[in-house]
Amino acid sequence: MALPALAVALVAALILFHETALAMVAIWARSDTYAHGMLVPAISLWLVWRVRASVGAVTPRGSYLALPLLAAAGLAWLLGQVAAVNALTQFAFVAILVLTVPAVVGWEVVRTIAFPLAFLFFAVPFGDFTQPKLMEWTAHATVFGLRLSGVPVFHEGQHLVIPSGSWSVVEACSGVRYLIASVTVGTLFAYLTYRSLSRRLLFVGVSILVPIVANWLRAYMIVMLGHLSGNRLAVGVDHLIYGWAFFGVVILAMFWIGARWREDEDVPMHGTGAQDTARVAARPTVPSTAGPLAVTTLLSVLTMAIWPLADRELARPTVPQVDQIAPLGTVPGWQRDEQGFTDWRPAFEGDSASTQLYFERDGTQVGVFLAYYQNQRENRKLVSSTNALARSDDARWARIGGGTHEIAVDGGVVQVRTADLREHAGTGLRVWQWYWINGRWTASDFVAKAYTALSRLTARGDDSAVIIVFAARRADGGADAVLGDFVGAAGPALAESLERTRKR
Numbered sequence: 001m002a003l004p005a006l007a008v009a010l011v012a013a014l015i016l017f018h019e020t021a022l023a024m025v026a027i028w029a030r031s032d033t034y035a036h037g038m039l040v041p042a043i044s045l046w047l048v049w050r051v052r053a054s055v056g057a058v059t060p061r062g063s064y065l066a067l068p069l070l071a072a073a074g075l076a077w078l079l080g081q082v083a084a085v086n087a088l089t090q091f092a093f094v095a096i097l098v099l100t101v102p103a104v105v106g107w108e109v110v111r112t113i114a115f116p117l118a119f120l121f122f123a124v125p126f127g128d129f130t131q132p133k134l135m136e137w138t139a140h141a142t143v144f145g146l147r148l149s150g151v152p153v154f155h156e157g158q159h160l161v162i163p164s165g166s167w168s169v170v171e172a173c174s175g176v177r178y179l180i181a182s183v184t185v186g187t188l189f190a191y192l193t194y195r196s197l198s199r200r201l202l203f204v205g206v207s208i209l210v211p212i213v214a215n216w217l218r219a220y221m222i223v224m225l226g227h228l229s230g231n232r233l234a235v236g237v238d239h240l241i242y243g244w245a246f247f248g249v250v251i252l253a254m255f256w257i258g259a260r261w262r263e264d265e266d267v268p269m270h271g272t273g274a275q276d277t278a279r280v281a282a283r284p285t286v287p288s289t290a291g292p293l294a295v296t297t298l299l300s301v302l303t304m305a306i307w308p309l310a311d312r313e314l315a316r317p318t319v320p321q322v323d324q325i326a327p328l329g330t331v332p333g334w335q336r337d338e339q340g341f342t343d344w345r346p347a348f349e350g351d352s353a354s355t356q357l358y359f360e361r362d363g364t365q366v367g368v369f370l371a372y373y374q375n376q377r378e379n380r381k382l383v384s385s386t387n388a389l390a391r392s393d394d395a396r397w398a399r400i401g402g403g404t405h406e407i408a409v410d411g412g413v414v415q416v417r418t419a420d421l422r423e424h425a426g427t428g429l430r431v432w433q434w435y436w437i438n439g440r441w442t443a444s445d446f447v448a449k450a451y452t453a454l455s456r457l458t459a460r461g462d463d464s465a466v467i468i469v470f471a472a473r474r475a476d477g478g479a480d481a482v483l484g485d486f487v488g489a490a491g492p493a494l495a496e497s498l499e500r501t502r503k504r
Contacts, residue, residue: 002060005293006104012301013096016308017077020093023086023378027125033177034125036184041123043188047116054112060105062296067303070099074307081311082462083453084381090124096304103300104293115191122184127176128385134174134212141216142169142223151227156422157400164227170392175215178247182211182254189255195263203258214250221246314456315377322352322374322463326500329493334359334366334486341365344397344421344429346468348387350380353501359486366486369468370494372501374461376452382435382464383445383452389419389431389468397421404443405432407484409491414441418480420473430479431470432487436498438463463502467494 014021028037048055073095080088098117102110110117135158143155146162154161158169186207190200337358345356351371359366373382390397402419416434434443437451438460448464456462469487471479 001293002105005297006101009100009104009297009300010097013093013100013304016304017093017096019378020077020089024090024093024123024125031125033127033180036181037123037125040120040184044116044119047119047191048113051112055109058106058108058112060109060293062104062292062300063102063106064296064299066099066103066107067299070096070103070300070303071306073099074304078307078311078314079453082314082456083449084376084378084383084462085449086378087124087126091121091126094120094124100300100304103303104296119188119191122187127180130179131171131174131176134176134179134215135169135171137212138173138175138216138219139169142167142219145216145220146223149224151224157398157420159398159400159422160223162223162227165231167223167226168398169219173215173219175211175218178211178215179208182207182251185251186254189258193259193262199261199263206254206258210250210254211247214247218246315375320504322372322501322504324501325353325355325370325372325465326497326504328355328357328368328370328490328497331359331486331490331493333489334361336360337365340367341472342367342427342429342470344390344423344470345369346371346387346389346466347391347394348466350384350387351382352380359490361486364482365471366482367470368490368494369466369470370497371466372498373464373466376462376464382466383448387466389433390421396423398424400428405480407432407487409434409441409487410495411491412441415443417443421470422473428473429470430473430483431468432483433466433468436465436467436495438502439495439499461502465498465501 024037027034029035073092077089077092077096080086080090080092098120101113101117139155139158139160143153143160146153146160151162160167160169183204187204190203190207194200194203337360340356340358346369348354348369348371350373352374354369354371356370357368359368371382373380376382388399390399392398398421400420400422402417404415405418406413406415408414414434416432419431419433421429421431434441435448437448438455440451442448442451452462452464469483469490471482471486473479
């Protein structure tokens with residue numbers, strides 16, 4: 001009777017959180033990086049099937065102590081929803097599925113199938129945040145290898161120029177696909193091949209390190225092939241094919257070497273070895289009864305149902321949707337410039353309203369971009385991996401560096417994010433970026449998400465905006481001084497414009 005009860009609870013979870021489940025499936029379907037997610041549930045079921053004898057020998061007893069953990073996972077899902085953090089909602093959703101098992105059938109069952117349950121977390125499409133750092137490491141490693149080979153290199157951000165041509169380290173070159181694939185398969189391989197925890201952890205560590213280093217070698221080899229062949233080899237689609245072929249050889253070699261230290265199945269290991277299976281199967285079992293199973297199943301479903309209902313209530317719009325940002329007032333010492341000095345525009349999407357303005361003073365020009373977000377959801381939110389100053393596939397603009405800079409704005413101090421953008425034609429921009437969240441200023445994505453969640457939970461809405469100011473780059477670094485002067489003068493006008501927009 002336990003299996004039908006657990007199936008009912010899990011189906012209820014899928015129905016209650018179907019939007020999150022469908023969002024994960026959509027990412028699996030459209031992204032090559034996370035396509036493996038479609039196989040993860042099937043692999044987990046197969047892993048459970050392997051130990052079915054051990055599972056069948058355990059008496060299912062639902063755990064009331066698991067209900068608070070289930071509620072905590074539901075709260076985490078709600079926080080992810082109100083803050084529009086997809087990764088948090090998806091991890092919490094998987095945690096809800098996992099914690100439903102001990103809530104309905106007990107912790108002894110969980111101990112028997114602990115790894116299959118934990119493996120489900122690999123279904124979450126997570127890891128894009130590593131791309132900028134992986135791209136940076138790949139660029140530095142490629143430059144190091146080229147110079148070691150005697151090839152002169154001009155290096156600016158993720159862009160390399162060598163005598164035979166120019167190369168760029170874009171998202172596809174970051175190696176994040178190799179890394180995620182290697183860690184997922186490596187973890188499964190370690191579980192199936194080794195019995196001792198130390199060997200399993202060591203192999204997982206190797207599966208993290210090897211794809212990173214292999215991607216550095218791949219990038220270096222591709223650039224060298226192009227350089228030595230006069231750009232006839234390893235260009236266009238070829239370099240992706242060569243990359244996957246090289247990665248496949250490296251990973252197969254890693255598994256072949258790892259298999260030399262495999263541990264046989266009969267090595268004692270709780271819940272997985274043959275001796276343990278026989279010992280567990282030999283224990284007397286007590287049939288489960290319908291009453292307790294029905295109670296734990298009902299309580300589990302009720303515990304899960306609270307959070308989608310709360311999210312529906314919080315998601316109900318409390319004010320009319322903004323369709324226009326309130327006009328920016330006078331900026332002392334600066335005049336509006338109707339023509340502008342560049343056609344660059346930040347790649348921000350899903351906003352309720354946006355505007356881009358230009359100002360001039362004594363021949364010095366500054367641009368301002370404002371994008372306002374309200375009633376944010378998964379596909380229309382302020383802080384998103386798809387929102388960027390310049391995307392990696394932009395044919396004209398590329399981000400070549402960045403950092404932070406402390407400024408005074410509207411009576412407070414903000415640590416804004418800085419970036420240098422270069423147009424392929426040779427011109428460049430110095431850019432400052434920060435956020436406004438219901439009257440609070442921050443440049444941190446994490447803090448912006450926290451402010452958004454707090455505002456929604458306190459019934460203040462989720463009105464937010466990104467503020468981006470930019471000026472032409474200068475060889476003497478004077479663009480920061482120009483932007484600092486402008487922000488100091490424009491800060492009160494910016495704050496007033498955003499407040500008037502919020503109160504409309």
